[in-house]
Each structure stands twice: as C-alpha cells, then as structure tokens.
Amino acid sequence: MAGTERGDHFTRRRFTTRHDVEDAAASGHPICLQGRDVITSEAAQRAADLDVRIERSDAARSASGSLVKASPSPVPAATTPGASEADLRRAVRVAVVAELGSEPLQLDEVIDRVLRSRSR
Numbered sequence: 001m002a003g004t005e006r007g008d009h010f011t012r013r014r015f016t017t018r019h020d021v022e023d024a025a026a027s028g029h030p031i032c033l034q035g036r037d038v039i040t041s042e043a044a045q046r047a048a049d050l051d052v053r054i055e056r057s058d059a060a061r062s063a064s065g066s067l068v069k070a071s072p073s074p075v076p077a078a079t080t081p082g083a084s085e086a087d088l089r090r091a092v093r094v095a096v097v098a099e100l101g102s103e104p105l106q107l108d109e110v111i112d113r114v115l116r117s118r119s120r
Contacts, residue, residue: 013037015091018046025050032057038098040091085115 016031016039024031030053033039039047039054047054092111097103104110 013095015040015095016043017087017091018043019087021046021050021052025052030055038095040094042090089115 013036014034016033016037018040021031021043024047031039031043031047032055034057037056044054046052089111092114093107096107096111
C-alpha cells in the first residue's frame, strides 16, 4: 500500500492506467485525480489521444503545484482490478522512481517479491 503517514492513518495513492482512461472516454467523464493519485505516462498519452480531460482536486493541485493536463508525464496512477501483472509491474516501477527521484538498487527484485506475495 502506498501512502503518506498522517497521524494514525495513511492516505492511499491511486494509480490511473490506460484502461481507466479508455473507460472514461467511453463514459464521457474526465479523469479526476486527488491527493497523491498519479497517472501513468501511457495513460496520460492515451488521454491526450482520446481527448479525455484529466483534473486534479485542489488538494492534489497544491501537492503537485499545478493542474495536470492530458499529456505524457513520468508520474503514474492506479491499476484497475482487471489489469495485467505487467501493467501493474510497470505502474509500480514508475511510481517508485517518480516518488524517490531515482531508481533504487534491486527495484525489480523487490517488485517481483511483492507481486509474488500478493498472489498467495
């Protein structure tokens, strides 16, 4: 679980993927990001291709410094339940690197271990 410690609870981070953008395009609704939510670069590009608007809440705006436009971004977002393990792996990898600003040693091994533990 990703999040920021605030008192006794965590604020969850939600990742928006290409699948979420395609669902939003089909429904005609914008993608609404809040707080620490992120959008994958692939999802941002797909949003631009499909003219899906990406909006950030006021809290997210102040955290990121600006309103996110539908353009490619190194910042990722939440994976839907139907997403493939490869999609989830990519989203987690991009989120970790975006959060830390660099790639930690053995990142792929850690992601593999976490994904294996999820499937038990």
